Amino acid sequence: MKDDKYLKLAYFGRELLAKRSLQEGLPLISKYVKEVINADRCSIFIYEQSTKELWTTLSDGVDKIKVSADKGLVGKTINERKPLQANNAYAHPAFLRDIDKKTGYITHSIITAPIFSSSREIIGVLELLNKEGGFDDEDTKFMIFFAHYISGFIELQNTHTDTKGES
Structure with a gap:
């Protein structure tokens, strides 16, 4: 089963290389990582250092989310520079309940x-x-591993396109 995960990763990588923008690539990234880990939803937040904000236009079922880089688990991830896991989200002190309220x-x-x-x-x-x-x-x-794998694509797209996420 583990070999299957990495074979799928090779196919995914080839497909990602053909994408020319964040708008094309982010849905592919989301679909792949959700399937491999068996998660229900995926968000890929882009960090704007100039405004100290994270934004995503790719958040399954939601138009757009903006979060201050010092808020929530995504902000904690930025500040601690390491992954976080919370299997009881509402019990975690950094969890932003307001986003669930807003999205349902x-x-x-x-x-x-x-x-x-x-x-x-x-x-x-x-x-x-x-x-x-x-x-x-x-x-x-x-x-x-996967965050490292996709980082080159995101960095390249950030360099060559406007990533403000403004609508």
Whole structure:
């Protein structure tokens, strides 16, 4: 089964290389990582260092989310520069309940991983929600690996396009 995961990763990588923008690539990234980890939802937050905000236009079922880089589990991921796992989201002090209220979605479990540029600057956060039975250490290891794997694509697209996420 593990070999299958990495074979799928090779096919995914080829498909991602053909994408020419964040808008084309982010849905593919989300679809792949949700399937591999068996999560219900994925958000890929892009970090705007100039405004100290994270934004995503790719958050399943939601138009757009903006979060201050010092708020929530994604903000904690930025500040601690490491992945986080909360299998009881509402019990975690950094969890932003307001987003669930706004979207009507109920988050049970959450896992995040920072996305680093080639110069080790944080350029985003990969977030998955709601895996049946919760997330585990293998999921965290894969999230770290996968965040590194997609970082070149995101960094390249950030360099060549406007990533403000403004509508």
